[in-house]
Amino acid sequence: MLCFSKQTPCARNPLKATYLAVACLVAFRVLGQDIQPPGHDPLPVDYHALVGARLIVSPSLTLTNATLVLKGERVLMAESNLLPPEGARVWDMKGKTLYPGFIDPYVLMATEGQAPKTTRTLFHDSASHQATGHWNFHGMTGDELDPGDKGPGGNYHTLRADYHVLDEWSLEADERRAWRELGFTAIHLSPSKGIWRGSGAVSLTGDTSPNRLVVRGQSMQHLALDASASSPDEYPRSLMGTLSLIRQSLLDTQHHMQSPHAEGFDSSMEALVPVLQGRKRVVIEPGSVLMAHRSHQIARDFDLKPIMVASGQEWRRPDLIKQLDAPWIVPVNFPQAPSLKEKADWDAVSLDLLRQWDWAPENPSLLVAMGKRVALSLHGLHDRKAFRKRVNQAIDRGLDRGAALAGLTTIPAELCQLSESMGTLSPGKLANLIVVEGDYFDPEARIEATWVLGRRYAHDHADATKEQAKGEDQNTVEMEEPTAEDMKPLAPSENPTQDKTHRRLARSPLQDRPSSQGPDTLLIRHATIWTCGPQGILQDADILIQHGHILEVGQSLTLPPDDLGSCVIIDAQGKHLTPGLIDAHSHSMIMGGVNEGTMPSTAMVRVSDVVNSETDNLYYQLAGGLTTANLLHGSANPIGGQNAVIKLRWGAGPDAMIFAEAPAGIKFALGENVKQSNWGEARTTRFPQSRMGVPVFYENRFTAALAYQQTWQAFHDGSNPKRPRIDLELEALVEILEGERLIHCHSYRQDEILVFLRVMEQFGIQVGTLQHVLEGYKVADEIAAHGAGASCFSDWWAYKFEVLDAIPYAGSLMHQRGALVSFNSDDSDLARRLYLEAAKAVKYGDTPPEEALCFVTLYPAQQLRIDRWVGSLEAGKHADFVLWSGSPLDTSTICLETWIEGVRYFDRHEDRDRTLAKAREKAALVAKAQGKGSATSSSPDKDEHDASSFDLFFLPALEKQDEGRILHCDD
C-alpha cells in the first residue's frame, strides 16, 4: 500500500532529481557498486538471454523465435534466431511472449482511506454557494492574510503548482509488487489535491533503492477542474470560478515572466513558468466532456502542452473532442451494471446512466478512431485486478490490440518523456519487460514474471492470483455483465448471442436532437402572425424565410423567382405564429454551480465557460416556445459573474449556442442575498452586510477599475514603461465603464434601486437591466429616465421580506410609465411557459395583448440589445419563431413547433416518436444490463472492489447532475 515516506516535505532538492534523471541514462554502472557488503544477499548476475520467445519489441514490431539479451539494466540485443551470447544466463522462453513493461501515466497519490478525488465527483456539496468575508480578492492588494497555506505561496489552497509529489510519496514494496504483478514496470505518480496540483514523478516498480527507482523526478504539471478542492468559503467553489482562477494564474505567471516578482514572491506561480514556456507538459483532468473542451481551449490560449485525462464521457460529444489536439490518458474504469432486485429499481435508473454504462468500453476505441494518441490507465479502477478484463472489454468494443499495446507502452513512455529509455524493447532501452504465458490479451494467460532494470521478479503466488481471479469472476457474475468467458475474442458471426452482448445498444444523445439543417426556403401560409413589430398582428398572413432569415411578412406572399434551394411550404391555417420567446433571466443551462458566491466581487467568472449544452432543459424550454435565454450568474454577491446570452440550438456545442451578436454583460445584485441575510447566523463578516454597504462596495470597485484603466492607459501611451498586471476582475469592470458590458442587476426595493442607479450614474454607467425589480413600479419614472430595462417576474411575491411589496401589476405599471419591461422566468419550469406569463400583463394592469406578448419577445430583446436580430418578425431578422395551436396568451394553447434561424428544433408531432424511441432504447439496455445474475443481491458492500465500478454506474455525468432541479438565483 502507498504510504508516507520518511522524507520531510521541506527536503526538496531539485538537484537530486536532476542527478537521478542523468544517472538513469548512464548505460552501465560501475560493477563495484553492485558488490553487496558481507551479510547481504549477493546480487544475481545481470547478463541474461531470453531465448525462443515471441518478442513484442514494440506495438508495431513482433519477432518470433527471438532472443532478448539483457545486460545490466538495459536491453543489449533483440533479434530473431539469435544464439544466446556466451556468459549470459539463458532463459527458455518457448511458448512465452515478452512485452515491454507497461507504464501507467496517471496514478494519483492520496492517503489511504481517502480515495483520490476524481473530478467527476464534484458538486454534490449543497453548501457550495456559501461564503464568509475577509478573503482578499485574488490579486487585489490588501492587508488581509491570503487564504492559502501559511507563509509565501499560492494565493489559494488550490494553487499548488509548486507541490512536488516526491516530497510526500514514494512507492512501498507491497505497492511495487502489486504493480509488477499487473505487468507495470513504471508508473507516473500524480498529485491529487487542488486545482494546480503540482509536479509528478515517474517511478519504476522494482525492488531497489528509492533513488534508483525514480527515473524522472520532475515530470508533468497537473491541473484539475476540481472546485471541491477549496475550503467551503474560499474562492473558487464553482466550476466557472475554477476556470477563471486557472486563467488568472496563467496570466499572473506571464506577468511574472515579464516583470519578475513584481507582485511579490509566489512559489506556485514560479512553478508555472516552465509550463508557460512549453518546457513542461500539463496533465489536465477536466472531469467532463464539456470541460475537456473548455480546459483544452484555455490551454491552447496560453500555448500549453496539455495531456487530457478522459472522463469516460467523450462519447457524448465526439464533435467537440475531435477538435482537441492533445494526447489522452484514458482510464479503463468502466462502470459495471449492477444487478437490481426489482423492476422498479430499473425503472428508476435513467436512460442516461444506462447509456453511460453501455458506451464506456467503446470510449477508448472512439478516441483512437479520431486519431488521438491514447494511453491507458488504471486511474479510478479500485479493483486493479480487473484491469486486463477492462482492457479486453475495450478491445471487444473496437479498440485495436496494437493501439491497446501502444497505450500501455510507447504512448505513456512518450507522455512521460521517457521514450528514450522505455516503451519498447529495442536495444539500449531499460530492461523492463513482462513475460506472459501466451498472449496478454488472453485473460487466461498468466503473467509469469516481470523484469525491472534487468532483474527478474517471478510471480510465485501466481496460482493464488489465478484462484483469486476465479473467485473474483464468481463475484462479478452478479455485478458485471461480461464474464471472462465472454471476453474471449470471437469473430462476430461465431456466436450471435455473444455478439449481442458486445454490441452497443445505446444511441448517441445527439441522435435525440434535431439536425441543424433547415430548408433553404420556407414559406408559412395563412397563420395569424403576431409580428411584435410595426406590422402588428396580421390575420391570414404569410411569412417567407430564406437561409435562416426573414425575407418578408405579409398577406399572400409568393415564393421569390430565384433559386430556392430546398423549399418547404407549411399551411398554418387556424394557427398563430409569434417570434421566438426570450427569457431575460435564466440559469437553466449552467453547469457546476450558478453562483461563485465566495467573494463579494467575482466579475472575472464567465457563464460562457460553463454553458451546459447537454441538459434536457433545452428541449423542455424549446417545447414552450423559448428560443433565446440570458444565462445569468446567481445573486450571492454584489458583483457576480459574466452572463451568456444563448440561442437554444439544441444539439450544438456550448460555444455554438452563444448568441454571437449579443453584447457582453454581467450580473450584479442588491439586497438580502448579497448581504447574506438568509445564509444563517454564522455568516456575518463579509462586506457588505447592509444596504448601506452595498453602494460603498460598488464605489470602491469602480474606483479601483478607474485606477486600473488609467494604469493601462499610461502604459499604452508610454508614460509608464512598466507593463501592468492583467486583473480579470477589473478588466470586466473597465468594460462596464467603457460601455461594453451591460449590467443586469438583481434588485428589489425602491431605495436600493434608486441608490444603485445614482451610483452608476456617478461613474457614467447606464445600467442594462434591473432584474426582478419588484418595487420598480414605485420608481418607474426614474428607471425610465435612466434608461434601464426592467426584467421582472409576473407575479412572484412574499417569499422573502424584501418582496413583500411586490405586485403583479408592476409590469404593466412600469410599461405605462415608459420603462422597458420584460417578464422572465428565473426558473427551469416557468421558462417553459413564458407565453402564459405574458398573459398576466393583460390580466393585471390591462396591457394590450399585443404589447403583453412583447414582454417575452421584443422587449427582452431590446433589453439585451439583440433586437436588431430577434424579438420581432421583421424582414432581415433571424427566423426565430413559434407556431401555436391558438393565441399564445390563451391557456388552452399548445406550442406546436419552435424554429431558430429557419431550423425546426421542436415539433410536437415528432415528440411521440422521440419518447417511444427512448423507451425502446431503455428497455433494450435494461435487458442487456440484466443479462446475468439478476437474481442475486446487489448489496455493494459484499465485494468492496467491485462496489466501486458499481458505484460508477450510478454517478451521473457532470452535465446531468442538475437535471430536474429548478435552478434559481439563490442556488
Added chain:
Amino acid sequence: MTPTQLLLRLLALILGWTCLQPQAATLLLKDATLHPVNHPIIERGDMLIIDERIAMVAQDINLPADQTIVLEGLHAYPGMIAMTTTLGLLEINSVRATLDTTEVGDWTPEVLSWRAVNPSSELLPVARANGITHAQPIPLGGKLSGQSGLIQLQGWTLEELLVKPTTGYHLFWPDATIRHTPKALLQDPSSWKSPEDQRKNHQKEVMAITEFFDAARAYAKAVDHDASPTRIPGWEAMSAWVEGELPLFVHANERRQIRSLLDWARSQSTRVILVGGRDAWMLADELAELKIPVIYEHTFTLPHQDTASYDVQFTAPSVLHRAGVQVTFSEGSDRFAASALRNLPYAAAQAMAFGLPREEAIKGITLYPAQLLGVADRLGSLESGKEASIIITDGPLLDIRSKVTHMWIKGTASSLESRHTRLYETYSKRPRKEP
C-alpha cells in the same frame, strides 16, 4: 326540474325562510353565463340568492329582489377551493417568525391547522382577488402531522373564517425510493444504507403506520368498554377516523411510494385521498379500482425521468381521468405555494390544454374539492340550496386574461381589494416625474 316545479320549490323556500328570517336579503344576478359545474352551462342565465344561499339557478328569473345586478357578458362560477395549502399559516417563507406551518413530533393528530390561521394575513385577500373563496390549510411536520380544516377567505374573526374545523388527517407516506447513490458520493457517507436496508427500513415505517392506526382503534375500543382510565389527547384526536367520519389525506409522489401506499390501502378499510401524486398516472388503473381520488400538485413539475415526454406532468391529469380517477388540483405547500395560490386555476388550465376535458378541469378546483372536504352539500357548484359562494369573471375562469369582477362568500359580497390592488392604485396615482 320543470320551471313550474322550480317556481313552487322556490316559493316554498322563500316562504320558509321568510318565516324564520323576516329581514331576508335577496340578490338577483341576471344575464351571466352560468357555469353550475355539475350541470350544463346556461348562457345569459339568472341566479337568485337569498341570504347565504343560492335559491334558484335558471334561464330566466323574474322576481323582485332587494338588489339586482346585470352581469351581461360576464361568467359566474362557484368559488374556487384551494386544497392542501399553507395559506393562512405563513406570511413570508424566509422569515421564521411568520411560519406556523410545521409542528414537532411524528404522530400529532391533535394538531388542528385552522387554529393557527391568521385572518389578517396579506396573502388571504390576494388569493381571494383571483377567485379563491375557500382553502384547506394543512399541518406539516412528522408522519401524521394533524388535521386540516376548511376556511373561507372572508370574515372578521377566525371563527367567522372557519367552515369546518376538521376535514381529515394528513399522513406523509414514508419515502420508498431506493437510492443507489454510491457511499463515497454521499455528503454524509455514514448515512449510506444498502438497498436491502432501505427496503427494510421502508417496511418498518409502514408497519409503524399500521401499528399507529391499530392502536388508535384499540384505544377507541377500550374507551367504549370503559377500560381506559385516562383520556389520552392523541388517541382522542383519532376518534373521527376510527368512526370513519374523516378520510386520510396521504401525501405521496414517487411511484414506489404510491405503490406501497396502495398495497397498504388494500389491507385497510379506510378512506384514502392521495395528495401530491406526481407519478400517480403510472398507477391510474389501480387508483381507479380502489376509488382513491388524487389531489394533484405537480402540473408544473419538470419531468423527472429522461425517458418521459416533456409534457408528462401536464398530461397526467387526463391520463388519470381517462382511467376513472377523480383529479383535484392543488398548488401544494412548497416555499412559493401560498403566495402563488392565485395561480391555482392555471394548473387546471394547463391540464386542460393537454387533454383533460374543460369541465373536469373546472370541477377539479370547485366541486371535487368540496366533495373531498365533505361539504359538497354546501359548496362547489351553483345549485339551489348551496351556499352562495360565487365568483364573477369577465372571461373563462381558466383563461389567465380573465379578471374576477365580483365575489360573494356565503351570500356576502367580498372585497376584491388586496395589498396588491392598493399598492397598484397608490402608485398609479404617483404624479409623473418629468425627466
